[in-house]
Amino acid sequence: MVASAWFRSVCRRAPGPLTLAVAAVLAAATATTTATATTTATATATATATATAASPAPTPVVTELAASAPAAHSGSPCSPSAKACMDLSKQQAWLTDGAGHITYGPVPARGGSKSAKTPKGTFSVLSKDAHFYSTEFHAPMPYSVFFYPGDAFHSGNPATASNGCVHLSAGAAQRFFATLNPGDKVQIK
DSSP states (O other): OHHHHHHHHHHHHOOSHHHHHHHHHHHHHHHHHHHHHHHHHHHHHHHHHHHHHHSOOOOHHHHHHHHHHHHHTSOOSSOTTOSEEEETTTTEEEEEOSSSOEEEEEEEEEOBOSSSOOOOEEEEOOEEEEEEEETTTTEEEEEEEEEETTEEEEESOTTSOBSSSEEEOHHHHHHHHHHOOTTOEEEEO
16 A cells, blocks of 8 residues: 555656556556455365364363363362361361462461361451460460451461361461451361
8 A cells, every 4th residue: 555655656756667667566566465365365264164064163161171270270178269278187278369379388287176176167367466375275376367266377386286276387377377367268178
């Protein structure tokens, strides 16, 4: 298009053998481009029609797998909306982004003893206290994140059963404390 406009301006100023040569080149280029575009469009339409007739449509299974892939790769046994997850049988805990993607963990964690079981279910973080001291058990519970009345994620020995809380290493407890906020969902399985 630009070349044609340029050619028309040249023709008005200097008609002659040069103009005729340029006209021939532009005409040949335009004809070739138009013929190529038409041939390409026809070939594409024919190939598409042939491929459609020869091969079946893509299976919806691929779409379904792609849609469920983030949950399958999360690695957390909890629901995607849980910001903290504890698997009592595996004695592991995780932090997630609340959309099912693990941001921290799994880390060793230990729930309550047989006589003081950690409650199972989905809860909300109630409160946090970095320097909590249990008057009931006369023990410090640093970096406590309470998710159930009297039960919290806190720093303790992950190899020792608790009285219903979830024991985490000091580093993990600090991370849970820094990440979780009141109202965040917690799931204990």
